[in-house]
Amino acid sequence: xxxxxxxxxxxxxxxxxxxxxxNHDGIGDIPGIISRLxxxxxxxxxxxxxxPINKSPMVDMGYDIADYQAIDPQFGTLDDxxxxxxxxxxxxxxxxxxxxxxxxxxxxxxxxxxxxxPDSPYRDFYIFKKTNxxxxxxxxxxxxxxxxxxxxxxxxxxxxxHTFAKQQPDLNWENPKLRRAIYxxxxxxxxxxxxxxxxxxxxxxxxxxxxxSIPADDVDGLASVVKKGRNRPGVGEFLTELKQETFDKYDxxxxxxxxxxxxxxxxKFVGKDGYFSMVFDFSYMNIEVKNGDxxxxxxxxxxxxxxxxxxxxAQEATAxxxxxxxxxxxxxDQPRVLSKLxxxxxxxxxxxxxxxxxxxxxxxxxxxxxxxQEIGMKNFERKSIDEFNDVSSINNYETALQDGYSSEDALxxxxxxxxxxxxxxxxxxxxxxxxxxxxxxxLAMGTDRxxxxxxxxxxxxxxxxxxxxxxxELHHDAxxxxxxxxxxxxxxxxxxxxxxxxxxxxGQKVLTVLVNLSPKSARFSLVQTGGVLExxxxxxxxxxxxxxxxxxxxxLGNKPEEG
Ligand code: NOJ
Numbered sequence: 001x002x003x004x005x006x007x008x009x010x011x012x013x014x015x016x017x018x019x020x021x022x023n024h025d026g027i028g029d030i031p032g033i034i035s036r037l038x039x040x041x042x043x044x045x046x047x048x049x050x051x052p053i054n055k056s057p058m059v060d061m062g063y064d065i066a067d068y069q070a071i072d073p074q075f076g077t078l079d080d081x082x083x084x085x086x087x088x089x090x091x092x093x094x095x096x097x098x099x100x101x102x103x104x105x106x107x108x109x110x111x112x113x114x115x116x117x118p119d120s121p122y123r124d125f126y127i128f129k130k131t132n133x134x135x136x137x138x139x140x141x142x143x144x145x146x147x148x149x150x151x152x153x154x155x156x157x158x159x160x161x162h163t164f165a166k167q168q169p170d171l172n173w174e175n176p177k178l179r180r181a182i183y184x185x186x187x188x189x190x191x192x193x194x195x196x197x198x199x200x201x202x203x204x205x206x207x208x209x210x211x212x213s214i215p216a217d218d219v220d221g222l223a224s225v226v227k228k229g230r231n232r233p234g235v236g237e238f239l240t241e242l243k244q245e246t247f248d249k250y251d252x253x254x255x256x257x258x259x260x261x262x263x264x265x266x267x268k269f270v271g272k273d274g275y276f277s278m279v280f281d282f283s284y285m286n287i288e289v290k291n292g293d294x295x296x297x298x299x300x301x302x303x304x305x306x307x308x309x310x311x312x313x314a315q316e317a318t319a320x321x322x323x324x325x326x327x328x329x330x331x332x333d334q335p336r337v338l339s340k341l342x343x344x345x346x347x348x349x350x351x352x353x354x355x356x357x358x359x360x361x362x363x364x365x366x367x368x369x370x371x372x373q374e375i376g377m378k379n380f381e382r383k384s385i386d387e388f389n390d391v392s393s394i395n396n397y398e399t400a401l402q403d404g405y406s407s408e409d410a411l412x413x414x415x416x417x418x419x420x421x422x423x424x425x426x427x428x429x430x431x432x433x434x435x436x437x438x439x440x441x442x443l444a445m446g447t448d449r450x451x452x453x454x455x456x457x458x459x460x461x462x463x464x465x466x467x468x469x470x471x472x473e474l475h476h477d478a479x480x481x482x483x484x485x486x487x488x489x490x491x492x493x494x495x496x497x498x499x500x501x502x503x504x505x506x507g508q509k510v511l512t513v514l515v516n517l518s519p520k521s522a523r524f525s526l527v528q529t530g531g532v533l534e535x536x537x538x539x540x541x542x543x544x545x546x547x548x549x550x551x552x553x554x555x556l557g558n559k560p561e562e563g
Pocket of ligand 1: 060164200201333
């Protein structure tokens with residue numbers, strides 16, 4: 001039996017700008033989400049995470065919040081949001097929001113007041129520092145590139161701190177008044193009926209208070225902010241208070257975005273009294289690049305063994321900490337998984353999309369599906385940097401040029417890794433605006449919507465969409481759900497190098513998941529019994545041997561009476 005109310009959930013991430021437009025402006029909105037709830041439900045989804053819908057100037061597409069308690073008019077109104085909560089509830093779907101509290105927008109009234117007046121009480125809500133030597137306070141480099149310090153206009157030698165874009169000033173968590181204001185805001189949303197939060201960039205809230213420069217790690221003379229402003233000693237005290245003052249009071253579910261967590265910290269983060277219900281498993285999120293933040297620096301060589309070892313280790317470390325992971329193939333910050341993990345374009349097929357879905361869906365923890373993943377959407381190649389919207393793509397492109405890369409190489413890197421790959425509008429049908437809108441979409445539609453769209457896939461029993469619906473059914477199947485939710489995890493480390501496999505065991509029941517992540521077939525011995533619960537592509541099974549064709553997958557279910 002599940003011990004926590006959210007452990008049986010299947011979560012769907014909506015990127016609201018690109019999901020469904022209802023008011024003809026080419027931008028997705030809340031009424032659009034409401035109109036698609038039955039579709040979401042058909043995937044076996046029981047919880048929706050909505051990327052930020054708060055008022056925002058959209059420099060970082062909503063992750064720059066200007067008013068925590070207002071809905072951005074582009075997305076609708078607070079009444080629309082209340083309707084969404086009610087309509088979702090009718091369908092037994094919970095809603096979680098994105099909680100962005102490491103920083104606000106520079107347009108937030110707190111920051112505007114702080115900028116306008118050095119004596120403003122809000123100055124201490126942010127991080128301002130003065131230097132006398134004409135230089136920034138230190139050499140830390142932000143996640144989106146460049147210094148983390150921005151000069152304050154009209155105040156010589158004064159700077160403010162930002163981990164991400166300069167329009168996203170960091171909040172000063174050392175200030176109890178700021179923390180109280182944040183807790184009150186969180187509780188306001190919980191009172192409204194949200195079930196919890198995906199918690200953005202949360203391990204950045206504590207910085208090293210020496211604010212000291214450190215040895216440069218690149219030719220720009222800067223050093224990554226993650227060394228001095230992420231997972232730093234003392235972050236736990238903030239996270240404990242945050243949890244006690246907010247989430248605990250409402251039994252809310254929380255999913256931490258916590259890049260770079262050491263295994264030794266998992267107990268504190270997701271153990272019995274952990275700061276969060278779960279954290280995302282990002283163990284292989286950036287496997288295809290040499291450097292996750294400065295990804296223009298090139299591709300990494302990786303193998304399916306690296307990939308399986310990454311998540312085997314993450315799962316084992318999390319189990320040892322008695323915690324849970326949120327399992328993801330995609331999100332709004334990553335390219336499409338089919339383009340990322342299947343390197344040869346001729347194999348970027350619906351079959352491979354299904355095989356990848358099989359790989360992560362049955363892991364211990366909660367599966368998160370990112371909109372469009374369930375129809376096998378792919379990256380979309382753009383011909384010029386002007387076609388990109390994403391602030392981090394544009395920054396990476398510019399840094400690459402400054403670093404001596406040619407514009408062709410820089411564009412190639414951006415096409416491969418840009419966050420805009422996942423942000424193209426949802427492909428509901430094959431019409432010009434994909435059924436997403438009847439006006440020009442805010443970001444160009446993908447070019448492959450003819451074959452890859454919901455309407456076509458609903459009518460094709462072999463489609464990726466139908467497969468995801470079947471995965472949802474199996475997840476909630478009375479017989480198998482307890483195994484999927486509570487079964488032990490046993491990685492299969494001695495399979496051929498291209499095969500990712502694991503077993504889940506509960507009592508006498510065994511679920512075996514095998515995925516051949518390769519254009520080559522694989523053969524191996526496996527003493528198996530039990531029936532085929534799901535199959536993708538060609539898999540030949542005898543009592544002792546398995547032969548798997550390229551990008552095939554199989555899920556076997558073994559019950560005691562079957563021996
Ligand atoms: C992580 C979010 O997922 C990303 O989209 C955003 O740019 C940064 N945090 C900053 O909020």
